[in-house]
Amino acid sequence: MGTNKGRLRIAVDSMGGDFAPLEIIKGAIQATTGGDLEVLLVGETDLIESVLRKESHDPELISIVNSEGAIQENESPVNALRQRPKASISVSVGLVKQGFADACVTMGSTGAAVAASTFGFGLIAGVERPALAGPVIGFNSQVVLLDVGAGVDLRPSQLLNCGIMGKVFAEKVLDMGSISVGTLSVGSEDEKGNRQIKEAFPLFVESGLPFIGNVEGIDLFDQRPKVIVCDGFLGNVIMKYTEGMGVAMQEFIGKELDAILDQEIIRDIQNKIFSTTNVVESFGGGPLLGVNGITIIGHGRSRAPAIASAINLAKHACEQDFVENMQQEIQQFSRVSD
């Protein structure tokens, strides 16, 4: 695998995602052009070699680690991982666990990435369930929403976990500075909410987190740095709704401007709307929160530039001691539990 020379080394699942392995490999090559990180391409050696032969790259920074098979979106992650222990995501996580890599990146099945990382790295003490977080809309990269899909029917203590993990993610990975934490509800008053939010509310109050109480759907557009906590069911619906809204808004703008502006200008505006409403895609991905290791999970539709950003995000998370910070803050803020 070559010598390390103080460079960080990122394991990249080259078999997961809609455009694997070609776009993954291209993205990995892009990420190494700065010369300050190494990538281990995890996948079927023959396939990866045949791509690498055609793409100009620095062989000192790119190596191949063989894996057998990949896990598809429509499979049960746990069963599939059992049946294919050498699948690309398992090998990628394993490389980190065994110290051969500092972090891993995947565009493959989210469920498989969550399961492989949870089993492989284990949960951080005090964390009950891992979570996924992200800015939901490009209008406002100062708001982090979580959970956006890893966990449904979260218990109050798990929602509090999300608040703490979102804070560390926003401050250490997104460099947002000091943030506040709110719970997503149907009104800003303390007593507003469903049973889940009402039960979680006092835990947030007692936690010592910079808690600002309940916030509403419209506050996702508020410009103050903020972590907004919600159940993964709600977070996932909002993410997918936002993507649909983006497509509809692109069509609307296209029709409105069709007769009055150049097609090129219209396409440019439409592309901006797309990246604004498909933040997961344009953002590259986010780390799985709550596990004892770094896995960046990206969008299946990611192409080379998004993959390069995800790899750089992994590097940044390593440099920020993301996992150690997470372990400390979980200890500090989750002394209260239900």
Next chain:
Amino acid sequence: MGTNKGRLRIAVDSMGGDFAPLEIIKGAIQATTGGDLEVLLVGETDLIESVLRKESHDPELISIVNSEGAIQENESPVNALRQRPKASISVSVGLVKQGFADACVTMGSTGAAVAASTFGFGLIAGVERPALAGPVIGFNSQVVLLDVGAGVDLRPSQLLNCGIMGKVFAEKVLDMGSISVGTLSVGSEDEKGNRQIKEAFPLFVESGLPFIGNVEGIDLFDQRPKVIVCDGFLGNVIMKYTEGMGVAMQEFIGKELDAILDQEIIRDIQNKIFSTTNVVESFGGGPLLGVNGITIIGHGRSRAPAIASAINLAKHACEQDFVENMQQEIQQFSRVSD
């Protein structure tokens, strides 16, 4: 109150909403210009008379019914209704209950309208909780989402109630023809969802409704006529999120086009985005579903044109025998219960 002459008569709460009574009265006058309906303006007689004196109207079609006080958004609806039994919303519902009016319309506190209508009209047999429904986004007026705010933590049987009521609303009030019914979830597969949706799923299957299973956030933009059922917590967050998205999109488009198009064209596009993302406001309002009477609840910020549409919606609901249809379909489809 004048003679009826076969015209429908709508009681209009003239004290509720941000622009009461002026815009309410103007909207009522607009609604009566066709000569085919009468309006009872419910509110403080002196105040309403002073407005009516300045506005040209047909006195045969506009009458005043006195009320005392109104209920504000920030009050506890139940307590406020007890303290002010002659508040405008209570008098408006009372006029329908006593047969002096065929339906009522309010832009005042949603909570007060729900409580006054539920107490005044009673719930339809088989309905456990009233609900509010509406197309959420103007991109697609073929999708009705409910519940959008009346009930949180709905039980499975209450979600089924929503599916049935949404069907009647879409078919009879919105004239959408035959619709299908879906449950909002995190994936389209039958087994996807939180506990609430998983428990409701078999009730929908057994109900005999035209059930298409789980749908996702992106399906709110699908053009096929559809009723999408969700908990009022989720529905309310989506409504408010959509409004925030509309404001952000208006600003974005304003900046993008600022240097290349006339301000007037930009404002026109921005206004369209506004009405597309503030459907409650541009749509006028919707009926409270599940009660034995017609109450149209509109947005507090409604101005005269929105109020006129809400009054016309009330008229249309009466003509469609909305309540009788609702009673029949509830009987037909809710034989299964949890």
